[in-house]
Amino acid sequence: MPHCEIRYSSNIETNCDIQDLCLLLADTLRGLPLFPSGGIRVRAIRCDHYVIADGHADNVFVDIQVRIGAGRTEVQKREAGEALMESAKVFCERSVPAGHMALSLDIQEINPALSWKHNAIHQRLAALD
Numbered sequence: 470m471p472h473c474e475i476r477y478s479s480n481i482e483t484n485c486d487i488q489d490l491c492l493l494l495a496d497t498l499r500g501l502p503l504f505p506s507g508g509i510r511v512r513a514i515r516c517d518h519y520v521i522a523d524g525h526a527d528n529v530f531v532d533i534q535v536r537i538g539a540g541r542t543e544v545q546k547r548e549a550g551e552a553l554m555e556s557a558k559v560f561c562e563r564s565v566p567a568g569h570m571a572l573s574l575d576i577q578e579i580n581p582a583l584s585w586k587h588n589a590i591h592q593r594l595a596a597l598d
Contacts, residue, residue: 471509473533473534473553474513475487477532478528481531481564491512507590508591531561535550537549
């Protein structure tokens with residue numbers, strides 16, 4: 470973990486390369502001491518149907534949901550959220566017209582008793598070290 474899911478309004482693609490945002494958020498997560506690289510996932514889901522605020526055509530949204538495994542302190546989770554939000558904010562503000570961006574981020578901790586995983590990537594990355 471973490472798994473980072475970006476939902477975004479399709480009209481943002483006019484100004485932003487969402488793949489670049491995915492890469493940026495993955496780099497941000499790798500730069501934090503909290504998460505093993507083998508558990509990082511960043512994916513984006515385009516929303517073609519939406520209404521944002523007053524319905525202005527230039528309004529865009531980016532909603533980032535981050536799911537993480539248990540065991541981090543509130544301070545660690547807050548620092549991770551602040552780092553991700555700052556990266557996303559700077560990225561989006563470069564391209565979106567002022568006053569038309571709705572950006573949100575939420576971190577959700579997964580209950581370990583209700584989570585199952587099979588991930589061979591951790592072993593492959595450990596063998597490279």
